[in-house]
Amino acid sequence: xxxxxxxxxxxxxxxxxxxxxxxxxxxxxxxxxxxxxxxxxxxxxxxxxxxxxxxxxxxxxxxxxxxxxxxxxxxxxxxxxxxxxxxxxxxxxxxxxxxxxxxxxxxxxxxxxxxxxxxxxxxxxxxxxxxxxxxxxxxxxxxxxxxxxxxxxxxxxxxxxxxxxxxxxxxxxxxxxxxxxxxxxxxxxxxxxxxxxxxxxxxxxxxxxxxxxxxxxxxxxxxxxxxxxxxxxxxxxxxxxxxxxxxxxxxxxxxxxxxxxxxxxxxxxxxxxxxxxxxxxxxxxxxxxxxxxxxxxxxxxxxxxxxxxxxxxxxxxxxxxx
Numbered sequence: 001x002x003x004x005x006x007x008x009x010x011x012x013x014x015x016x017x018x019x020x021x022x023x024x025x026x027x028x029x030x031x032x033x034x035x036x037x038x039x040x041x042x043x044x045x046x047x048x049x050x051x052x053x054x055x056x057x058x059x060x061x062x063x064x065x066x067x068x069x070x071x072x073x074x075x076x077x078x079x080x081x082x083x084x085x086x087x088x089x090x091x092x093x094x095x096x097x098x099x100x101x102x103x104x105x106x107x108x109x110x111x112x113x114x115x116x117x118x119x120x121x122x123x124x125x126x127x128x129x130x131x132x133x134x135x136x137x138x139x140x141x142x143x144x145x146x147x148x149x150x151x152x153x154x155x156x157x158x159x160x161x162x163x164x165x166x167x168x169x170x171x172x173x174x175x176x177x178x179x180x181x182x183x184x185x186x187x188x189x190x191x192x193x194x195x196x197x198x199x200x201x202x203x204x205x206x207x208x209x210x211x212x213x214x215x216x217x218x219x220x221x222x223x224x225x226x227x228x229x230x231x232x233x234x235x236x237x238x239x240x241x242x243x244x245x246x247x248x249x250x251x252x253x254x255x256x257x258x259x260x261x262x263x264x265x266x267x268x269x270x271x272x273x274x275x276x277x278x279x280x281x282x283x284x285x286x287x288x289x290x291x292x293x294x295x296x297x298x299x300x301x302x303x304x305x306x307x308x309x310x311x312x313x314x315x316x317x318x319x320x321x322x
Contacts, residue, residue: 048166050148052129052137058145058167059122067125068111070149072305073164075100076177082119083107095298096311116143125167127160128152154218154246157304177306185227188313192228196320199261200231202286203301205247206275207268211255212247213239219246219304220264223312230316233260252280260286262319268297293319 045057067074068085075097086093086106093106107115111131116124124146126132132140132148140146149155149163158178165174192198201224203214214221216232217240224230235258239248252275263286267273275281286292295301295315300308 045145046169048147051150051163052132052148054137054146054148056145056147058147060169062123062168064119064121064144065123065125066107066111066116066119066121066144067127067164068107068109069127070125070160070164071097071101072303072307073161073174076161076306077165077168077170077173079168080104082121085109092297094303096300096303096308111140113139113143116140123147123167125149125164128155157222157306157309161306181306181310182227184310185223185313188317189227189229191317192230192320198229198231199320200233200259201262201264201316202233202236202258202260203264203266204250204255205266205268205302206273207297209269209274211250211252211275213250213255214247215243215245216240218243220301220312221246222304223309224264224316227309228313228316230262233258235259252278256280256283258284258286261289261291262286263292264295264301264316264319265292266295266297266299266301 044060046060047055047057049055064082065074065079066083067081068083071081071084071094074081080100081104084093084097084101084104084106087109089108090106094101107119121144124140124144126140126146126148127150129148129151132146137146137148147167149160161174161178162171165171203220203224205212205214213236214224216225216236221236221240225232235250235254239250242248263284265276267276269275281287293315299315300311301315
């Protein structure tokens with residue numbers, strides 16, 4: 001074989017060998033890349049189990065969180081959502097949180113699928129199982145990992161905060177917030193019992209020309225009676241026994257018999273509402289005694305959570321000191 005032919009044959013063999021090695025190397029690199037991607041994906045998510053038993057792969061550092069009606073918990077944990085809860089296309093929002101949520105767009109309380117899709121969340125947190133009834137959970141899950149906080153319509157707010165903390169790997173922070181709240185509530189309870197002679201109290205919400213009274217273990221009732229130890233009026237006990245929600249409609253005739261030392265009124269109808277301008281209203285013992293404390297719907301009285309409840313405690317202590 002001539003030198004030129006030998007060289008030519010060698011180059012062909014060498015080239016073929018090099019090509020084979022290159023292809024093999026590329027294959028190994030692709031395989032390595034796939035493995036690295038899988039490992040990275042695992043590192044970038046955490047598996048948590050929600051109240052429905054769903055194992056949810058949540059992002060370690062979610063950037064676009066949607067958690068309608070859980071904003072109190074988010075703000076407490078220093079998490080800013082991409083949209084906030086509202087009613088009537090933003091007409092009603094949680095005003096008491098706007099110091100932290102100002103500029104955050106609104107989404108309707110029932111989280112319409114199209115609206116959720118447009119927001120492109122990377123994590124969805126649902127307040128209760130009722131929000132994902134039927135096939136809704138699977139529909140939301142197609143948009144982003146979806147975590148359900150509780151099975152009940154009204155979940156214990158403390159448990160809610162801890163569960164939200166777990167989702168963001170901030171359970172220790174959530175516990176710190178609860179401990180601080182409980183310490184504040186304990187001190188306020190002692191002050192109310194000793195300094196203000198352990199009064200009874202009730203909260204009334206006026207909206208749409210009607211009056212609603214809070215239950216003895218939900219929302220503002222949980223704060224007044226559970227956390228602060230204020231006495232539960234007989235009428236509140238009676239209504240609570242049949243209550244199906246946080247606030248129950250009550251007639252003016254019933255309210256006339258309200259045996260509360262202190263009355264907290266959240267008025268969504270304004271100064272000229274039909275309830276407080278009625279003759280019957282003026283016969284209520286707390287009204288006659290001048291122990292009525294008025295608040296607007298922009299306050300935290302209609303909501304619940306560490307921030308809302310803290311503000312309620314401050315409002316109650318301030319009202320009693322007058």
